[in-house]
Amino acid sequence: MRPKIPALTSLLVVAAVLVILPFILSDYNISLAAQVGIFFIAVLGLNILTGYTGQISIGHGAFMAIGGYTTAVMSRDHGTNLVVTMLMAFAICFVVGLLVGLPALRLSGVYLALVTFALAVSVPYIPLQYSTFLGGSGGVNVRDSQIPSNLWVYKAAWTSSAILFVLAWLILRGRVGRAFRAIRDSEIAAVSSGVELPVYKTLAFGISAAYAGVAGSLFVLALNGFAQPSEFDVFLSLQILVGAAVAGLGSLWGILVGAAFVGLLPQVSSSVPVIGAQHGRDVVFGAAVILIMLLLPDGFAGLLARIRRLGSA
């Protein structure tokens, strides 16, 4: 299945909406919209890995953590330009992703899910151990002078989303993308047609980790520049996975819906009257996830495809 080349119109619509939004939304809602943008990047990255090469990761929160801490530490120690830290996060996480991708080659399906889950749960403990450098439970702060406004984060998040989306599109339509798709459809067939499995699978891991890293940088910046272990708990990884599942495969709209789902639903559901309290959000979120998996197996993209088929029948 090829990535749907978004019709120019839908791209323009999205772009227009994104440009207009800051003018009509309150500051709080701008920060929510920024969250969606952040998850857009992370979900896009995971989509490349899971949707295109079929490798499951429940550990992308760990890459976000690495990216986030990169930004925080570089700012704290050197006052580096924030955008530069984002690029650094991209690069560092790309390398780490490659390193993770190597052993991942030898694992499949459930085992990979297990390992990445364990990774997600364990990574937050590393700053606790190496607290001098990584701030312990108190975390690491971006320099006061550098803490960005919600609007800045919104712009940075969506600009990055746009750039990374185009980048993903370029990668996926080329030889690399074809290799990825071949791998997803049948590893055995891919190998016999000359695709070097290890190279491409590892590459996919690197790319998706890099995306998560950038998302992590923005994530920390959205939190007033505060990088804390508690922010990168296992739920974060679960959210990204769920976002990718809801998104389904390959469509811009799918990923937008997926990102919106995980970015907004937890916030929105806290105002559900019956359940109310902050913890009600998880109930609604969890229930929604299960229902979606039961009812919409191909995610939102699959739903779109079905609607299109109905429309053209």
Place this chain on the structure above:
Amino acid sequence: MTALLELEDVEARYGPVHVLHGISLAVEEGSVVTVLGPNGAGKTTTLRAISGTVRRSGSIRFGGNALKRLGPDGVARLGIAHVPEGRGTFSELTVWENLRLGGYTRRGSIRPELERVFSYFPFLSERRRQQAGTLSGGEQQMLALARAFVLRPRLLLLDEPSLGLAPVLVAELFRIVRELNEKEGLTVLVVEQNAHLALQAADAGYVLEAGHVVLSGSSEELRADDSVRRSYLGY
């Protein structure tokens, strides 16, 4: 006298591929009936249609009653024992556990059946604590047969019992099937490639080709039939 098992116009398919195109056959109680035919004729599918392992349409009557669309476990509880291709034994479990599973649907003691089984197959008693996987192919086939017997079935469905076995063992197997039929009154429907041995052990038979019944009759009639002789008996 109504037959114990009656198939009428049974069709079955695997996904889009139709394998049975309206099979009708009958098995009288207390008889041994064989189903012959080349590979891919639908012989195994016929048994699967009866035991509910594959979806089918058409009418199947067992003991005069319509056999509803039960899954294989429901069919087993009605007293139909299906020994599938590949025997369906549990190699990781012991011989004794395999036998005990045969009596899964039975309430009450299975001691009498076990004793009978051990008298037919003494080696099973000696090796009862061994993993079934350590038995040879022929021994596993005997085990499968024994296990089916423990179920105390009214009808035994046997799928290609001779597959992968040395001729001597196959002859022995059919001898035991015949003995079970005569001594214990077990009704048997056996699908076989080895037409010669099958027709020797059976009372009647059906020949299947490409999902249709092309010939039927008593085993003498079939043995005398020219086309059967040429295609399946080799002379």
Place this chain on the structure above:
Amino acid sequence: MVSAATSRLEGVRGGSIDPGTVTVVLFLLGGAVFLLIGCLRSTTFAQLTIEGLAIGSVYGSLALALVLVYRATHVINFAQGELAMFTTYIAWDLMQHGLSYWPAFAATLAIAFALGTVLQVTLIRPVQHRSVIAVVIVTVGLFILIDGVVNWIWGGDFKLMKSPFGLGSFDVGGVPIRHLYVGMMVVVFVSVVLVWALFRFTKLGLGMRAAALRPDAAALVGVRVDSMLAIGWGLAAVLGAVAGLMAEPTQLFLTPVLMQQILVYAFAAAVLGGLESPAGALVGGLTIGVSLNLIVGYVPEKYVGSNLQLPLAFAVLLVILLVKPSGLFGRREVRRV
């Protein structure tokens, strides 16, 4: 259920002995001897070892739950820990309503069983035949849902739960051994033995093993495979409940994060023992419990603090899966390309 282990013993008569297993058993015996000597020579060592064994039995119990589910349905239930936590809260709630500990314990196990079967039927059965990812996500959703429900019903604050074993200690040759640790090991041991007996000696257990091994063949002898799978989940939930109830006294308070770390240790234990081996899961749990406790106890804080236990467990998990994916006792290989 323990047919993997017992049948390897039977293999002595009927087939060849697996050399790998012999190596592992020898290695474990060596480890046990090492521990014994250490315990005799040092009080601290003995205490750390007992503590490690006690918490290791909790890991083992949850690992066993994971293995049960995996063997029956080939699914990793990522929500197994949260389910265990939920049932622990139920026990707490029952005790708030006046039940004393052991009746509450028993009632909780019954509720856990029911819950496990219901979850399998309603949530897992519909997606079982689909991809691995689909089922993983459903259990992930369940993880989130249960966490939310617990927070919603009981709140996230600290709850006090009376330990059934009190605070006393036995004196064994001058070494104080907490009643708690002994109690934990005994309860887990008894629960595991009961479940094992169910599998080994009852017709139901045989049916469950058959359904897990070869569902098609099992159906042909009349085993209701779907029901067996549901019961498997029920039993797994019971083992999880035991793990949760025994883990709680080791914490100061009952909080919703009770089982999150333990789940990772249980994963490591299950994989260490081989995902299809129940005996392996237990041994794995004990091994991890003891090893981690000794390491943290003896290695200076600045090199390996207690915060590194989880990353260490992750490392163990990773190494095992790379080096010997079938674990110490497992037979089948992880699919690789």
